[in-house]
Amino acid sequence: MKTLQVRLPQGAYTIHMGANILDRLLPQVITPVARELVLVVTNDTLDSLYPGRVARALAPTGLRVETCVLPDGERYKTLETLGRIFDRLMALGANRQTVLVAFGGGVVGDMTGFAAASFMRGIPFVQVPTTLLAGVDSSIGGKTGVNHPLGKNAIGAFKQPAAVVLDLELLATLPQRELRAGLFELIKHGLIQDAPLLDFLAANAGKLNSQDWAFWEEALCRSCAVKARVVEQDEKEEHIRAILNFGHSLGHLIETHTHYETYLHGEAVGVGMLFAGYLSTQWGHLPPGEFDRLCDLLLPLLMPMALPPLDEATFSALLLHDKKTAQGGLKYILLEHLGQAFIRPNTTPAEIWPVFQQFLARFPQVCHLS
């Protein structure tokens, strides 16, 4: 097992990573924060897959454990679904000593975190990620929230968990497609700040489909460490934290343009990362040889993606509607080298559009307009 400390102004918390650690560690992290009632928030898919799993892990604590089952899917990450968590809390007579447990992927984690931030103006919550993406990305950094029909994650709060328990056994049942999608965020952390992590992944490429827990512990811990260090420097995304959005400008555009229905978040970000690398090379930042290495890493993982027709006006509107938009353009995240990202401020859609056209022509097997 590995542990990683995240130290933030409001306090520190620990991420515990390892195979088969839930039963031992969840009681250990919950006991100091819970008084009487624990509400486990999950989705219907996970509830069928692991019925009563969290309650069983918490049985030795003697705490009252209840469950709130949400419908599965990004399209339910709304203010309305959030209201169902509050309804359940109120119906159970929850108070400021109640603790939430997010048992699920990024959607469950984001909604549970926002509910924990807002219920009685703040109660503790513990993350138990069940996807690679949630483990490596959304469970660190405290960004929580829900989508608005006109904007992803438009409504939310910064809220840090009391602890994260990342049990690799839970990831073993992930569908292959979800596992691969999560890998993109893991790789992203290497691309923006940790070149040796990229070497480690390249050297162990064969283990990506395995249940070699020692490999996964190492890969996850190094990847999480990058995100934790960035968030520690800039929790509220006032400067450096923006580099974590590497691949996300185009990624969000793809998700919005396909109504969050066709592709997984990680898949959209994967294409966005390849494009951001391409842009970095075209604009003279990333040496072409390094872009080739980026392709070697990403192309085997990317599946063909078909986007609905997209003209420049739509492209521009979708890019600028992203919430990182300030007047005068986007903060686009580019690479100087593999393992070294930087922020290019005031980037306009008009500059990006022609390069996007070239990108589509060069990588039709990755992304094409239908």
Next chain:
Amino acid sequence: MKTLQVRLPQGAYTIHMGANILDRLLPQVITPVARELVLVVTNDTLDSLYPGRVARALAPTGLRVETCVLPDGERYKTLETLGRIFDRLMALGANRQTVLVAFGGGVVGDMTGFAAASFMRGIPFVQVPTTLLAGVDSSIGGKTGVNHPLGKNAIGAFKQPAAVVLDLELLATLPQRELRAGLFELIKHGLIQDAPLLDFLAANAGKLNSQDWAFWEEALCRSCAVKARVVEQDEKEEHIRAILNFGHSLGHLIETHTHYETYLHGEAVGVGMLFAGYLSTQWGHLPPGEFDRLCDLLLPLLMPMALPPLDEATFSALLLHDKKTAQGGLKYILLEHLGQAFIRPNTTPAEIWPVFQQFLARFPQVCHLS
């Protein structure tokens, strides 16, 4: 004009108090925080009473000013109404540089503040209170939020405004009943921590119905100062801040039991303060002579209140459902002296119920069961 600084860990802000200051001060406080778009949140009553008032004050800034008009009333302080603010922001293409202005009383202020806390995980907002209650109470301290059908202010955030502009001219159009209701919170601050404020109010009792701005500036500034100092010591209500809930345990019970329909918040708190004073005396804390002075101050302002029938079980359930409830009882706020409150932990409804029965018998003109 008077100003009061509120200093909190995340930064300081200023409360500006005076007659006819809106046109001069609002542009001054908005300009440093707004880039392009300002959204004024108000209710339909105020929008009819002061059409375009805030936009006119902001005209010299050249900023784009839009308005979001919510239905008037505590019963609309819900997650659904909050969603209307987000809908408007998204439709206007708002971003992290957008600023909200809360133009209204406590309901508008609480919802606007929570929207500002949550939109894009936090944008600035400025308070322009139009009621005495909002000016003296809800515009200081950063408690924002909405009600749940099963609990008042059950969902919310701590969010401090960028500034508060309290124009006394706006209070001049307040209905007499609202003005009187707001006075209870003003008096509360004297009762819990500032005996000289009580003397000042007693000496100027005749001016409470006047537009003597010099009197009001002084009364408001002293009252706001008490709240500001308490909040500075304990923003998140981990200890001393709870004394601001003086009168609120019974107040919330009255509001919930009458479905927020019959009495104003201040009126319910007024009865709650008289009761908390009575309880303090009955339990041997507040000397009887001081309780008589409390009665002299409060009784002329209290109107007869009729509550629906209430048995001990309902009384107990309503008291314990309040969110300040921890296991083992309530933190009840009592008085040692006028101007000196303290927290009595682990107070049970069973202890309070018999004293409440005596209270009803002693003050039938203030509160009786129908």
